[in-house]
Amino acid sequence: MLPRLWRYGWVLSRQKHVADDLVQATCVRALERAGQFAAGTRLDRWLLSIMHSIWLNELRSQRVRQGQGFVDAEQELSFDGESQAQDQVLAAQVIKRVNSLPEAQRETVFLAYVEGLSYKEIAEVLHIPVGTVMSRLAAARLKLAESAPAKAQQDKSSGERR
Structure with missing residues (x-):
């Protein structure tokens, strides 16, 4: 644990x-x-x-x-730059985008997608209704989709999946 x-x-x-x-x-x-x-x-x-x-x-x-x-949710992470591997660059971009979410959405996203908790379990951990969990995740998904890189937006409009 x-x-x-x-x-x-x-x-x-x-x-x-x-x-x-x-x-x-x-x-x-x-x-x-x-x-x-x-x-x-x-x-x-x-x-x-x-x-x-x-x-x-x-x-x-x-x-x-x-x-x-x-x-402040706008505060960025700093990385030491030791590794230039593509997966680390992508991970940094994802972390940066998730960190730009408001705190309530950021912690709900973490509990759902990193820790794998169910909506009910998240609601119990955060002491909020399940509907609020669902609302926070939906709002976070929208914000993350809006902040997606231009290339991903183009792929989405052309129907290609990456």
């Missing part, structure tokens, strides 16, 4: 050291509240839900302390 927690922490914070702290805080809280885990339920959903709660509490605390809101 640690790699999955770290990935989700990174998606939420987009900072390695903050993701590390979120994973540690999640594990500590889970151990402290192990008695609250319901047998027969999925551990991954429980842990992701704990992390989401910790992250929201941190954002609220920052807003109170510093007068700041949510993390």
Whole structure:
């Protein structure tokens, strides 16, 4: 579960050291509240839900302390450029486009497409209705389709699939 927690922490914070702290805080809280885990339920959903709660509490605390809101969704990732492989370039483009989504859509996309959670599971992790999950994913798909490179748009109009 640690790699999955770290990935989700990174998606939420987009900072390695903050993701590390979120994973540690999640594990500590889970151990402290192990008695609250319901047998027969999925551990991954429980842990992701704990992390989401910790992250929201941190954002609220920052807003109170510093007068700041949510993390700016326009902030770009920086890559060290070690590898010039085509798959890494494509991955960077996809990450950049996904990072340009509003935070709520970005974390919903991550839970659906990276972690493979169902709509119901995402709703439970984020404490929102299933309809909101569906709405966020639909809006994210539209935004990602609008921001697709020109070549992909041309292929789409000609009926070619790449």
